[in-house]
Amino acid sequence: xxxxxxxxxxxxxxxxxxxxxxxxxxxxxxxxxxxxxxxxxxxxxxxxxxxxxxxxxxxxxxxxxxxxxxxxxxxxxxxxxxxxxxxxxxxxxxxxxxxxxxxxxxxxxxxxxxxxxxxxxxxxxxxxxxxxxxxxxxxxxxxxxxxxxxxxxxxxxxxxxxxxxxxxxxxxxxxxxxxxxxxxxxxxxxxxxxxxxxxxxxxxxxxxxxxxxxxxxxxxxxxxxxxxxxxxxxxxxxxxxxxxxxxxxxxxxxxxxxxxxxxxxxxxxxxxxxxxxxxxxxxxxxxxxxxxxxxxxxxxxxxxxxxxxxxxxxxxxxxxxxxxxxxxxxxxxxxxxxxxxxxxxxxxxxxxxxxxxxxxxxxxxxxxxxxxxxxxxxxxxxxxxxxxxxxxxxxxxxxxxxxxxxxxxxxxxxxxxxxxxxxxxxxxxxxxxxxxxxxxxxxxxxxxxx
Amino acid sequence: xxxxxxxxxxxxxxxxxxxxxxxxxxxxxxxxxxxxxxxxxxxxxxxxxxxxxxxxxxxxxxxxxxxxxxxxxxxxxxxxxxxxxxxxxxxxxxxxxxxxxxxxxxxxxxxxxxxxxxxxxxxxxxxxxxxxxxxxxxxxxxxxxxxxxxxxxxxxxxxxxxxxxxxxxxxxxxxxxxxxxxxxxxxxxxxxxxxxxxxxxxxxxxxxxxxxxxxxxxxxxxxxxxxxxxxxxxxxxxxxxxxxxxxxxxxxxxxxxxxxxxxxxxxxxxxxxxxxxxxxxxxxxxxxxxxxxxxxxxxxxxxxxxxxxxxxxxxxxxxxxxxxxxxxxxxxxxxxxxxxxxxxxxxxxxxxxxxxxxxxxxxxxxxxxxxxxxxxxxxxxxxxxxxxxxxxxxxxxxxxxxxxxxxxxxx
Numbered sequence: 001x002x003x004x005x006x007x008x009x010x011x012x013x014x015x016x017x018x019x020x021x022x023x024x025x026x027x028x029x030x031x032x033x034x035x036x037x038x039x040x041x042x043x044x045x046x047x048x049x050x051x052x053x054x055x056x057x058x059x060x061x062x063x064x065x066x067x068x069x070x071x072x073x074x075x076x077x078x079x080x081x082x083x084x085x086x087x088x089x090x091x092x093x094x095x096x097x098x099x100x101x102x103x104x105x106x107x108x109x110x111x112x113x114x115x116x117x118x119x120x121x122x123x124x125x126x127x128x129x130x131x132x133x134x135x136x137x138x139x140x141x142x143x144x145x146x147x148x149x150x151x152x153x154x155x156x157x158x159x160x161x162x163x164x165x166x167x168x169x170x171x172x173x174x175x176x177x178x179x180x181x182x183x184x185x186x187x188x189x190x191x192x193x194x195x196x197x198x199x200x201x202x203x204x205x206x207x208x209x210x211x212x213x214x215x216x217x218x219x220x221x222x223x224x225x226x227x228x229x230x231x232x233x234x235x236x237x238x239x240x241x242x243x244x245x246x247x248x249x250x251x252x253x254x255x256x257x258x259x260x261x262x263x264x265x266x267x268x269x270x271x272x273x274x275x276x277x278x279x280x281x282x283x284x285x286x287x288x289x290x291x292x293x294x295x296x297x298x299x300x301x302x303x304x305x306x307x308x309x310x311x312x313x314x315x316x317x318x319x320x321x322x323x324x325x326x327x328x329x330x331x332x333x334x335x336x337x338x339x340x341x342x343x344x345x346x347x348x349x350x351x352x353x354x355x356x357x358x359x360x361x362x363x364x365x366x367x368x369x370x371x372x373x374x375x376x377x378x379x380x381x382x383x384x385x386x387x388x389x390x391x392x393x394x395x396x397x398x399x400x401x402x403x404x405x406x407x408x409x410x411x412x413x414x415x416x417x418x419x420x421x422x423x424x425x426x427x428x429x430x431x432x433x434x435x436x437x438x439x440x441x442x443x444x445x446x447x448x449x450x
Numbered sequence: 451x452x453x454x455x456x457x458x459x460x461x462x463x464x465x466x467x468x469x470x471x472x473x474x475x476x477x478x479x480x481x482x483x484x485x486x487x488x489x490x491x492x493x494x495x496x497x498x499x500x501x502x503x504x505x506x507x508x509x510x511x512x513x514x515x516x517x518x519x520x521x522x523x524x525x526x527x528x529x530x531x532x533x534x535x536x537x538x539x540x541x542x543x544x545x546x547x548x549x550x551x552x553x554x555x556x557x558x559x560x561x562x563x564x565x566x567x568x569x570x571x572x573x574x575x576x577x578x579x580x581x582x583x584x585x586x587x588x589x590x591x592x593x594x595x596x597x598x599x600x601x602x603x604x605x606x607x608x609x610x611x612x613x614x615x616x617x618x619x620x621x622x623x624x625x626x627x628x629x630x631x632x633x634x635x636x637x638x639x640x641x642x643x644x645x646x647x648x649x650x651x652x653x654x655x656x657x658x659x660x661x662x663x664x665x666x667x668x669x670x671x672x673x674x675x676x677x678x679x680x681x682x683x684x685x686x687x688x689x690x691x692x693x694x695x696x697x698x699x700x701x702x703x704x705x706x707x708x709x710x711x712x713x714x715x716x717x718x719x720x721x722x723x724x725x726x727x728x729x730x731x732x733x734x735x736x737x738x739x740x741x742x743x744x745x746x747x748x749x750x751x752x753x754x755x756x757x758x759x760x761x762x763x764x765x766x767x768x769x770x771x772x773x774x775x776x777x778x779x780x781x782x783x784x785x786x787x788x789x790x791x792x793x794x795x796x797x798x799x800x801x802x803x804x805x806x807x808x809x810x811x812x813x814x815x816x817x818x819x820x821x822x823x824x825x826x827x828x829x830x831x832x833x834x835x836x837x838x839x840x841x842x843x844x845x846x847x848x849x850x851x852x853x854x855x856x857x858x859x860x861x
Contacts, residue, residue: 064685066694113670124674129729129748131717132678144717146710150749150836156739201654204633205647222635225694227650228684231630231657235681238661242673247665250673254665258658264651265493286574293573320584329579336577421576428579 041437041444042081045088048180048188052084056189059121059236061136063143070221070229071236074196077212082338083195084188085441086304086331087311091184092434094323096175100316106166108181112159114245117182124243126153132239174430183244183314190244190253191307193237198260198299200230205264206364249310256303263298266291271367273382280375280382288372288385293336300342301335326425330438333422338445340415343368344408347399349449362395369411370402377405412446419446470848470855474517477609478510481618485625492655499652503625511856512624513617515724515754516731518852519747520613522845525604526743529736535591537610543586603841612667612734619660620727623676626660627683629653672733675726686719690776692799701797705786708778708796713756715777721755746836750849753833758856760826764819767810780822785813830857 042049053075060071095101111119123130127142134141202208203216204223210216217226234257241250271288273280280288297305308327317323346361347370361368365388367375375381378401389395402408419442429435471478489500524530630653633646657680664676689711693699702708728747737743763779778786778796786792789812795805813819833853840846 062685062688064688064694065697065699066691067685067688069695069697124671125729129726130674130678131722132681144714146713148749148752150742150745150839152742153740153745201650205650221695223646224630224633224635225688225691227630227633227653228687231627232681232684234657234661235677235679235684238664238677238680239674242670242677245670247668247670250670251662251665254661257661261651261654261658265496265655268493268495290573297573320582322579322582325580325582329577332577418576421578425579 038440038443039433039437041085041089041441044433044437045085045092045180048088048185049081049084052081052185052188052192055185056192058136059134059189059193059240060233061134062232063133063135066221066225067229067232070217070225071232073217073220073229074199074211075192077214079212081192082445083191083304083307086334086438087184087188087191087307088180089434089438089441090308090311090327090330091180091315092178093429093432093438094174094312094317094327095179095181095184095315097172097323097430098312098315098317098321099169099172100318101172101175102168102316103162103166104181104183104314104316106162108183110160113243114183117185120182120186120240120243122243123239130239132236174432176432178432178434181314183246184311186240186244187249187307187310187314190237190240191303193233193240194253194256194260195303197230197233197237200226200233202264206360208360244314246310246314248313252306252310252313256306259298259302263295263300263302266295266298267366271385273386278382279377279379285372285376288367288375292368292372296336296339297332300339301332304335304338305329305331307331322428326428329425330422333418333425334442334445337415337418337422337442340369340411340418341446341448344370344411344415345448345450347402347408359395359399362389362398365389369414370405370407371398373407373410374398374402374405377407416446419443466844466847467851467854468844468847470514470518470852473844473848474514474521477517477614477617478513481513481614481621482507482510484618485621488659489652489656492652495648496652496655498648499629508621508625510621511758512620512723512727514852515751516613516617516620516727517609518845518849519728519750520609520731520735521607522840522843522849523603523732523737523743523747524608524610524613524735526601526841527732527735527737527741528599529738530604531599531736532591533610533612533734533736534604534608536588537612539588540611601841603843607843607845610734613731615663616667616672616727616731616734619663619676620723622656622660623680623683624723626653626656627687629656631687667734669733672730675730675733679723679726682718682722686715686717686722689715689718692777702778705783708783708786711777712779712783716756716759717752720759721752724755725749725751727751742839746839749836750833753829753836754853754856757826757829757833757853760822760829761857764822764826767813767819780825781813781816781818782809784818784821785809785816788816826857830854 057072057075060068060075062068062071098104107115109116113119113122113124121137121140123132123140127140128145128148130141131144132141133143199211200217203211204218204226207218208216209219217229221229238254241253244250269291271291272284305328308331309324312324312327343361346359346368362371367385367388371381371385375385381398381401384394384398384401387394389398423439423442426435426438486500486504489503490497492499527533629649632649660676664673667673688694689699702711725748728751729744732744732747735743760780764781766779767781777799782792782796786796792809792812795802795808798805800806800809830853834850837846837849837853840849
């Protein structure tokens with residue numbers, strides 16, 4: 001099984017999914033890892049992760065008590081924080097390597113946009129123009145003042161200019177001890193906010209009653225306000241993004257906001273089963289898989305991939321340097337692996353461990369990995385998928401077909417393949433604790449039960 | 451009915467009246483067509499949205515203000531030459547319009563990052579490490595451009611592509627908010643699954659495209675401004691709804707507090723967008739820190755939005771519409787100032803039998819409606835006041851005309 005992947009370097013031939021799917025054994029991933037006990041990736045950055053949560057809620061304060069409540073709702077319950085974790089670890093694994101690291105390090109100590117932690121909340125426009133009143137940030141925000149009149153703006157203050165040492169071009173090495181810039185911390189929060197906003201909308205669209213073990217936001221506040229709460233979080237996240245002062249990062253994260261909804265729309269696309277009651281032809285199967293993986297990338301992996309890439313950009317990786325490509329490839333592969341496991345758990349797990357109802361995908365008419373694989377073994381699955389399990393008895397029949405088939409096992413194996421690929425791309429980074437943690441994470445993503 | 455008072459500076463009575471919608475007719479048509487095409491191409495389910503937008507055309511006030519202020523100030527800002535140069539470079543390099551690209555067909559993945567191309571072939575195998583790319587750099591501003599800038603309006607008037615994109619995305623944000631406003635709150639109502647889902651996805655789709663386009667304007671100040679508009683719109687909607695969730699909004703204790711809340715609601719719900727849109731347009735035209743041009747745009751947008759909303763709230767009372775749910779508006783607040791007996795009625799949000807009639811009667815027998823109308827007209831006049839700081843042009847005449855239109859009750 002190893003031979004399938006290890007030699008596939010960045011420019012080598014990568015085996016096609018079709019071939020992999022047939023050749024894979026069911027051996028677990030950890031066979032090819034060393035016998036050293038694996039680090040706990042969450043433990044390595046535990047204090048940063050907890051700071052992220054508390055500070056994040058701070059950013060969402062509103063004068064309206066109801067909105068204040070909705071915006072912070074999903075952050076008050078424990079969450080995996082997988083996305084901030086990836087960002088923190090990639091920051092630690094690459095800070096120091098990029099050409100512009102000395103400049104970024106210098107900037108992080110200045111009182112300027114994209115500088116010190118406290119400066120990241122400084123508005124770029126005057127507070128009495130923005131009027132994004134946040135009771136948690138009384139000095140930096142303001143409330144609409146009806147007496148505001150035309151005022152001559154103040155002359156701009158000159159920003160500190162970087163010294164020559166900030167352009168030092170000596171050999172780059174990984175920073176030790178590991179260091180995370182204030183901008184990278186803030187990015188982790190922004191990514192978590194974008195994720196939470198998408199959950200709010202998804203829970204309304206999917207009519208989910210539960211999330212993370214409690215009432216979903218639509219159940220607690222109603223559909224409309226759950227949607228509006230998501231928009232509010234997005235607005236605040238986008239403002240914070242602008243204050244990072246990096247246009248490339250702004251573009252990356254903004255594009256994720258578009259990806260998320262376009263993935264949702266892709267999901268609505270009809271899967272065609274023109275062969276009727278036959279096992280899908282390879283073209284039909286390919287189309288169905290492509291749609292599924294595209295959707296998975298857009299809805300799940302894109303945020304991780306572009307978030308990781310953004311972290312590395314904030315650390316001073318310049319155009320032409322490989323580090324942001326590594327980050328993107330890692331995020332993309334681990335993101336897909338993560339979602340594939342999620343899709344497997346939906347068939348396997350019981351409500352208690354998941355925190356949300358299991359078996360949701362079929363109820364929503366979604367054909368995920370296990371169903372698509374089952375289709376290859378059971379032709380009668382085709383019409384069910386095509387009509388999105390909408391007829392009475394469809395869901396139960398589909399579930400039993402998946403159970404009879406190797407759908408779950410094969411999906412798990414595919415997840416392992418993606419996770420292994422994520423681990424592979426890391427090999428181009430210098431060794432260290434953060435890289436080891438990222439490797440360990442690929443294992444965790446596969447092994448999780450919720 | 452008392453005669454309508456108009457507040458217009460007599461000197462301006464003889465200024466040319468130029469219809470802003472006519473002046474910018476072709477740009478507005480272009481924008482409307484783009485938005486229709488975008489909605490229509492997204493997904494068959496979203497086609498309905500295109501239909502709806504087609505049959506209920508928006509007045510396009512927001513894009514209009516963006517375009518007008520661009521035209522009225524391009525050339526004045528210190529950074530104008532640079533902005534013009536960048537636009538010229540983009541035009542020559544054939545940069546394509548991300549904003550309007552139709553949604554992905556199954557053959558092509560729509561990944562919106564210029565440095566990473568993606569297509570469906572890339573999903574046939576595990577994703578491997580890509581070769582790093584170096585994007586082409588813009589050529590630097592030629593030395594022949596003047597280094598010390600004197601503010602002169604560009605002649606003939608120009609609107610930059612970036613400003614047109616801004617106009618488009620502000621309209622998209624507005625349409626997205628309207629769609630989300632239609633989402634039914636009650637989770638227990640007979641499942642109108644398609645209705646809600648369509649409104650949510652349609653709004654999200656527009657917000658997603660708008661965010662991407664916004665980020666590509668390449669200006670952090672503008673991104674921050676528009677981001678706060680999105681947050682403000684939500685706050686306005688929530689204040690309008692009153693109590694949401696378990697925490698209760700305190701009841702109004704005085705007319706002054708009522709006015710604060712009312713004006714704040716107008717700011718959040720409509721003025722913020724119009725004010726910041728104009729400001730952003732001027733920033734994209736190269737207006738720098740320390741210059742007055744973007745301040746003028748901001749105050750103008752603020753005042754015409756207030757003028758417009760106040761007049762709408764007057765209409766609501768005159769049409770005898772049931773407009774009390776969101777909280778007291780101008781006419782009622784003025785009436786309350788004169789009649790303290792209204793306090794308990796307002797406090798209990800007109801919930802008892804007979805409350806609505808009492809209030810209607812009190813408003814109609816007080817000067818509430820007339821005073822609100824006067825306030826609207828005052829705002830329109832304030833908008834004209836700030837315009838005087840702009841150099842003369844036909845666009846300025848059009849902007850002035852708009853201040854009259856937004857309070858015109860025969861519209």
